[in-house]
Amino acid sequence: MITLEHIYWLMGLMMTGVAVVNLRDRSNSHRFNNTVFWGIYAITFLIGSRLPDVVNGFLVIGMVLVASIRGLGQGKAETASRVEREASARRWGSKLFIPALTIPLVTVLGTFIFKKITINGSALVDIKQVTVISLAIATLVALAVGMVMLRPPLSAPIREARRLLDAVGWAAVLPQMLAALGALFAIAGVGTVVSGLAQRWIPLDNPFLVVLTYTVGMAVFTMIMGNAFAAFPVMTAGIGLPLIVQRFGGDPAIMAAIGMLSGFCGTLMTPMAANFNIVPTALLELPDENAVIKVQIPTALLLLAANILLMNLLVFRR
Amino acid sequence: MLTLIGVAIVVIGFVLRINPLLVVTVAGLATGIAGGLGPLAVVAAFGKAFITSRYVAIVWLVLPVIGLLEHAGLKERARSVVSGLRAATTSRVLLAYFAIRQITAALGLTSLGGHPQMVRPLIAPMAEAAAENQYGELPEPVRHRIRAHAAAVDNIALFFGEDIFIAIGSILLIKGFLDQNGIHVEPTQLAVWAIPTAICALVIHGARLLLLDRWLRRDLARKQTEP
Numbered sequence: 001m002i003t004l005e006h007i008y009w010l011m012g013l014m015m016t017g018v019a020v021v022n023l024r025d026r027s028n029s030h031r032f033n034n035t036v037f038w039g040i041y042a043i044t045f046l047i048g049s050r051l052p053d054v055v056n057g058f059l060v061i062g063m064v065l066v067a068s069i070r071g072l073g074q075g076k077a078e079t080a081s082r083v084e085r086e087a088s089a090r091r092w093g094s095k096l097f098i099p100a101l102t103i104p105l106v107t108v109l110g111t112f113i114f115k116k117i118t119i120n121g122s123a124l125v126d127i128k129q130v131t132v133i134s135l136a137i138a139t140l141v142a143l144a145v146g147m148v149m150l151r152p153p154l155s156a157p158i159r160e161a162r163r164l165l166d167a168v169g170w171a172a173v174l175p176q177m178l179a180a181l182g183a184l185f186a187i188a189g190v191g192t193v194v195s196g197l198a199q200r201w202i203p204l205d206n207p208f209l210v211v212l213t214y215t216v217g218m219a220v221f222t223m224i225m226g227n228a229f230a231a232f233p234v235m236t237a238g239i240g241l242p243l244i245v246q247r248f249g250g251d252p253a254i255m256a257a258i259g260m261l262s263g264f265c266g267t268l269m270t271p272m273a274a275n276f277n278i279v280p281t282a283l284l285e286l287p288d289e290n291a292v293i294k295v296q297i298p299t300a301l302l303l304l305a306a307n308i309l310l311m312n313l314l315v316f317r318r
Numbered sequence: 319m320l321t322l323i324g325v326a327i328v329v330i331g332f333v334l335r336i337n338p339l340l341v342v343t344v345a346g347l348a349t350g351i352a353g354g355l356g357p358l359a360v361v362a363a364f365g366k367a368f369i370t371s372r373y374v375a376i377v378w379l380v381l382p383v384i385g386l387l388e389h390a391g392l393k394e395r396a397r398s399v400v401s402g403l404r405a406a407t408t409s410r411v412l413l414a415y416f417a418i419r420q421i422t423a424a425l426g427l428t429s430l431g432g433h434p435q436m437v438r439p440l441i442a443p444m445a446e447a448a449a450e451n452q453y454g455e456l457p458e459p460v461r462h463r464i465r466a467h468a469a470a471v472d473n474i475a476l477f478f479g480e481d482i483f484i485a486i487g488s489i490l491l492i493k494g495f496l497d498q499n500g501i502h503v504e505p506t507q508l509a510v511w512a513i514p515t516a517i518c519a520l521v522i523h524g525a526r527l528l529l530l531d532r533w534l535r536r537d538l539a540r541k542q543t544e545p
Binding site (some may be wrong): 044045057063064068078085086089134150160165181184232241252266269274277278286 | 338352
């Protein structure tokens, strides 16, 4: 059975390749820092599952220190010039879209098909992780298609991966780091403290104010945690269920659905949701790391207002 | 109250623009210690949490093939396709992607998008090329604003489309949570009540995208009249 562990080995191999290419790149004055950073990251993928937790912890701290104190750099881009790329684009035409669109198509197909394939009674892939495993397999298929079509040197994919990953830099690891922070927040009970504070402050006698507190609370707490999934159980157990449902007789399905979407409004406004808001600024080479958040804030606030009105209108209709 | 020290560290760190990796690590370690863990236990808890969150990084596996295609001129091809369409404007390109992304996400096809695999190589170059069609070479700040909009479209369409699908993570989380509290709802009931907000998202963000063309026209016209 193909599990997440196999995909992690693949990630580890790619990160090892990125570290090696960096090590050999004399045009980058920070090449040793880059090598250590991506090299340690490779280790966490290759053998992280078998290392003791405390060793993994020190490896992560090592990565953070290299990135923040020593600093990462970028080598001189050895990719094709704009003229070369335009000539190549004319040569290949729309065929270039084939490998690119292979990724989403195979991922979607994989999520449907892999669930059904069994070998000797056991599933081909781990069903619980079918989406990420499909994505990983889709990238391999797309890479194979691209290699057969374009016939570049064998080392080209890893050199190009290095170019893009170094352009993103340490931000590539930030989403994972924030997910780890969320887990530590949960262990320490940050959620219970926050909902306790919220309960102490809200006026309990007015249904609209309770709806307002719940929806805005979902958005704000999501901004703090970077994730609506972490905010939802806390805010709903602290405010939603006892007040909206039990005290004022609101419909739990409507409350929960619109409550979660209020949290998503918060996701649009916080750097803590790094994979949605910070990583794209690195990927798109934007100088302001809050550029995406700034574009999203007006929509997020208007939608939050819409959610407040919708919930107030719909949740008490019985 | 001491448990909230991690939250305070994160807020201060982001405001002072200290390296976020360092801020998050310090916040995590401080939270663990405030929660009563010893120094080594905190490091171990952090390491464990980092290792169990590795799935978050799997999206980077797309980089080798995306890099390869960029090298072969994928972005340039995406641009020239849009240049051939006279009707294409930045607003229309982004609005079309918004609609496709929201509808496919509502059908559960959330992987038909994403920043590394769709926005960087295809959508952002197309939206830029549409503006170049109309106005010629763009100043850098305008280019950056269009790119930021391209990234935002992917996020907003995904967030407010996916909850209409019954088997998406957030719907299952809600159902599981309500079940634990003795309230039993069907996923379809939850998904139906995501539709009003989805329509609001389409109307609100769609209107803002249409205004983007007007903003471009005004901003670039002013630039052209200035010497």
